[in-house]
Amino acid sequence: MASVKQVQVTFDCAKPERVARFWCEVLGYVVPPPPAGFASWADFDRTLPAEDQGSAFACVDPSGVGPRLFFQRVPEGKVVKNRVHLDVRVGTGLVGEERLAALEAECTRLVALGAGRVRLLRADGVNESCLVMQDIEGNEFCLD
Template sequence: MTDVRELQLTFDAHDPGALAAFWCEALGYEIDAPPPGFDTWDAALEAFGVPEDQRNSASACHDPTGSGPRLFFQQVPEGKTAKNRVHLDVRAAPGLTGEERMAALEAECERLVRRGATRVERHEPAPPMGAGHLVLQDPEGNEFCLD
């Protein structure tokens, strides 16, 4: 039997803190707590001697229920240059079909657009294989679907 490994998804980002905050909103995640003995990340980074201009070089968040993967955001100098070969499908309408499903996806799309996402396109339901979904981009242009 093969051991099951934990999974962490890593995002390259210009603004790790802002992108982590967006994905917390999108998924119901929480920013990782600072190390024991510190009330805030800023206090911890100050104590560790991290210069102020480098304190947004990384951020991370997690599923508070413990069932989803941890998300890690690391600062990189280059911008996104091509379509993602891997993307997240945010399951915003599980169990719903037809117009009820699409209405739930549209409502979630509106909420995420208010928080910085960009709507890209809508794919209508096409039974028997396609239930319909929406394609969006996060604030830094990473594609994801509302499914």
């Protein structure tokens, strides 16, 4: 029998630290401590070759349960819909108007952080309502 593997979710982006800090706010994640011998990630970053400075950043679930999120700089911008996206579970167990209220409240909080609202997908008898959003670089995610 195969063993269960941990996963890391990696985002391609233009500004890794900015996007990572956005997702820290969305999910309640934190920036991990810098490598031993460095007071901050900025101190560590300055030791890298100029072309690698600012090229990556990460955030982690402080409880150690959720996956690590890694953000890497890429030269090209986002041009098409994501093939994989995160569902941020804010309405679990809620239905109808109560679920919509929870989704809308979280949407309002995230828009204030720089997220974009795309569209509300209403319950259809099979799936509950969810809100399609975009992060600060246009990556789609759902409030579910």
